[in-house]
Amino acid sequence: MSVKPKLETVAKEAGVSVATASQVMRGTGRISEKTRKRVLQTAKRLNYVPDGRAASMRSGESREIGFAIHQIANPFNAEVISGASDLLESEGYLLSVLDARDDAVRQRQQLEAFIRSSRAGLLWVPAQDTPRTTYDLLATHSLPTVTFLRRANVDSIDHVGIQNAAATATATEHLADIGHRHIAFLGGTAQVEVRNERIEGYARVLAERGLGAPIVWDSEDDKPSGMQAMIDLRAAHPEITAIVCNGDMVAIGASLALIRMGLEPGKDVSIVGFDDIQDAAIATPPLTTMAISPYDLGRKLARVVVDRIKEPDMPAALSLVPARLVVRGTTVPPREATAPHPE
Amino acid sequence: MSVKPKLETVAKEAGVSVATASQVMRGTGRISEKTRKRVLQTAKRLNYVPDGRAASMRSGESREIGFAIHQIANPFNAEVISGASDLLESEGYLLSVLDARDDAVRQRQQLEAFIRSSRAGLLWVPAQDTPRTTYDLLATHSLPTVTFLRRANVDSIDHVGIQNAAATATATEHLADIGHRHIAFLGGTAQVEVRNERIEGYARVLAERGLGAPIVWDSEDDKPSGMQAMIDLRAAHPEITAIVCNGDMVAIGASLALIRMGLEPGKDVSIVGFDDIQDAAIATPPLTTMAISPYDLGRKLARVVVDRIKEPDMPAALSLVPARLVVRGTTVPPREATAPHPE
DNA sequence: TTAAGTTGGTATAACGTTATACCTTACGTC
DNA sequence: GACGTAAGGTATAACGTTATACCAACTTAA
Numbered sequence A, B: 001m002s003v004k005p006k007l008e009t010v011a012k013e014a015g016v017s018v019a020t021a022s023q024v025m026r027g028t029g030r031i032s033e034k035t036r037k038r039v040l041q042t043a044k045r046l047n048y049v050p051d052g053r054a055a056s057m058r059s060g061e062s063r064e065i066g067f068a069i070h071q072i073a074n075p076f077n078a079e080v081i082s083g084a085s086d087l088l089e090s091e092g093y094l095l096s097v098l099d100a101r102d103d104a105v106r107q108r109q110q111l112e113a114f115i116r117s118s119r120a121g122l123l124w125v126p127a128q129d130t131p132r133t134t135y136d137l138l139a140t141h142s143l144p145t146v147t148f149l150r151r152a153n154v155d156s157i158d159h160v161g162i163q164n165a166a167a168t169a170t171a172t173e174h175l176a177d178i179g180h181r182h183i184a185f186l187g188g189t190a191q192v193e194v195r196n197e198r199i200e201g202y203a204r205v206l207a208e209r210g211l212g213a214p215i216v217w218d219s220e221d222d223k224p225s226g227m228q229a230m231i232d233l234r235a236a237h238p239e240i241t242a243i244v245c246n247g248d249m250v251a252i253g254a255s256l257a258l259i260r261m262g263l264e265p266g267k268d269v270s271i272v273g274f275d276d277i278q279d280a281a282i283a284t285p286p287l288t289t290m291a292i293s294p295y296d297l298g299r300k301l302a303r304v305v306v307d308r309i310k311e312p313d314m315p316a317a318l319s320l321v322p323a324r325l326v327v328r329g330t331t332v333p334p335r336e337a338t339a340p341h342p343e
Numbered sequence C: 001t002t003a004a005g006t007t008g009g010t011a012t013a014a015c016g017t018t019a020t021a022c023c024t025t026a027c028g029t030c
Numbered sequence D: 001g002a003c004g005t006a007a008g009g010t011a012t013a014a015c016g017t018t019a020t021a022c023c024a025a026c027t028t029a030a
Helices: A007-016 A019-024 A033-045 A054-061 A076-090 A104-116 A132-140 A164-177 A194-209 A222-234 A248-260 A278-282 A293-311 B008-012 B018-026 B033-045 B052-059 B074-089 B105-114 B134-139 B162-176 B194-206 B223-236 B250-260 B279-283 B294-310
Strands: A064-069 A094-099 A122-123 A146-148 A158-162 A183-186 A242-245 A270-275 A288-291 A318-321 A324-326 B064-069 B094-099 B120-122 B146-148 B160-161 B183-186 B215-217 B243-246 B268-277 B288-291 B318-321 B324-326
Touching: A007 A019, A019 A033, A019 A132, A019 B162, A054 A278, A054 A293, A054 B052, A054 B105, A064 A076, A064 A104, A076 A094, A076 A293, A076 B094, A094 A104, A104 A122, A104 A132, A104 B052, A122 A293, A158 A164, A164 A183, A164 A194, A164 A242, A164 A270, A164 A288, A164 A324, A183 A194, A183 A222, A183 A248, A222 A242, A222 A248, A222 B279, A242 A248, A248 A278, A270 B105, A288 B215, A293 A318, A293 B008, A293 B243, B008 B018, B064 B105, B074 B094, B074 B294, B094 B105, B105 B120, B105 B134, B120 B294, B134 B243, B146 B294, B160 B162, B160 B294, B160 B324, B162 B183, B162 B243, B162 B268, B162 B288, B162 B324, B183 B194, B183 B223, B215 B223, B215 B243, B223 B243, B223 B250, B243 B250, B250 B268, B250 B279, B294 B318
Parallel strands: A064 A094, A064 A122, A122 A146, A146 A158, A158 A318, A183 A242, A242 A270, A270 A288, B064 B094, B064 B120, B120 B146, B146 B160, B160 B318, B183 B215, B183 B243, B243 B268, B268 B288
Antiparallel strands: A094 B094, A288 A324, B288 B324
């Protein structure tokens, strides 16, 4: 009760060898029912918990998965974690999450920490400017790894992501279909791959429909930043009647800003968000958005890493899940719109 | 480059003994500058990362802290994690987070997992019905542990929490001061300690001011639940003109519900939230709330566990941080209020 | 010239498991 | 009564580090 027991203690108390006790604990080998009971009871009585370090070192196995994600505080990410955590638990793994902050140096340290503690696998949102050496590190240690959202610039790594270009294309088409002619893209900051893909889908539809040059405006992914960005964007481009957003937080921020400015989201400026976070449905007005189920995405992600651990030699898989347009209250035809017509 | 290197490989390549290589890697012992450089370069060239399991097992030390929290997806919790993570990083520790879901069985498994992997310390929000055996488990393994928010029913464990009763008392006084006579408490579900404390502060002020019996209404801690609860509460007690909430999510939900019902939050029913999450300031109307800085709370929590690891024999500390009343737009005198007067 | 450091290293035994090979004893079979 | 085999267990060597004790070769001091 008072000192941390090891297997040796349990074995001695139960009157068997350490090897036998070990076999009982793990349910392997041929052990009589009588001995089994006795060992298990002693273990329970002493509050014995096996030392995972020793076990893992000897057996070469581990039941811990690491997830290095750039921002736990983002509700979308939090749901992803929840989904991944659930699936992994049902497969007997444990997920531990690290808050990585989109910083390549910090990220490197955290990946090293995962390697040091010999995780069975890794879920990972690569930082924007991940250097090649980081990929080399992972390759050297042959750690089953799945990238999430941001694709590694290495083909040999499994990836789970979103059909970004297709999603923003859908969003832009929706806005064009209901009559908008001046559509901007709002959100994200640097030229990261995800954002580029989203801008690409948006710009492609603009080009296809002859709606002029793309207008892209930066913003951090939270509501206050979205508010400020909306104000600035409108000052710079008053002709805009619709915006496609890089995320729901920004979109809701933009919507709030319009209200503060005495305008009506939807009627004055239509807005399409991205993600469909919980707030989207209950915002005023409810947000039209490209919906993804972050929980399911998390499960998918976990599924991929579990498969990879089981079959290390399968070719790397690329899973891109589609987003679904959910029309709510922030997209309506522009005030001056005639009947919606192409060109 | 292709196979996972161990210290032995590095030592052999650098032409030194394993012991020497080990000393170089950790900066201990007396090693000449020349050898040091040589070993470090070889290590870097081979992408060597020490095996933390072996190191920790031999040295008896660990640089990993575990955090078992009931709901990562809650923005307040997410900020706490962020603060704890930052402080621990600056002290050379790594924080890994587990999504525990307020389930005693699941919690037990997760704590065992932390013990198995020999974390240096534990941050922990105990589940509602944590059995005594779980405390025994922790005591047996003498794992430096700090409870957060919910206090363990054991005095020997460090605790970091919030001055709950004082906070809701302040909130209730504020509402009474501006003239409210029918004040309800909304949010939380079971009789957990935190909620009981909050109800106690609320009820105490009601009694002191002769404002009748407490009215307590349940709700899950998210916006949709808050909306529904507000609707139900108002149907059951139409006389109520003010509510003290168990959390901002519920408070914002309640506020949204009032708007849907054609009422005006603040004017028709005053609302005080709890936490001051990011959304509180930008909600319409902005939410009056009892503010706590979750980030600082996280730092505090981490500080306590680090101190405990350094000084295992100090008496257990109880740190309760105060909440601060932030008056925004959801608290105004009731419509029919005469001049605010006591009794 | 010798005793007493100092410098720079090495050999070896742990840490707590698990995998493997091996050893009894009992029992049935021809 | 010799032999095969099954049941139930044990002894022992890893796994990759680090702590400890030790050693050889110089340097310094008296």
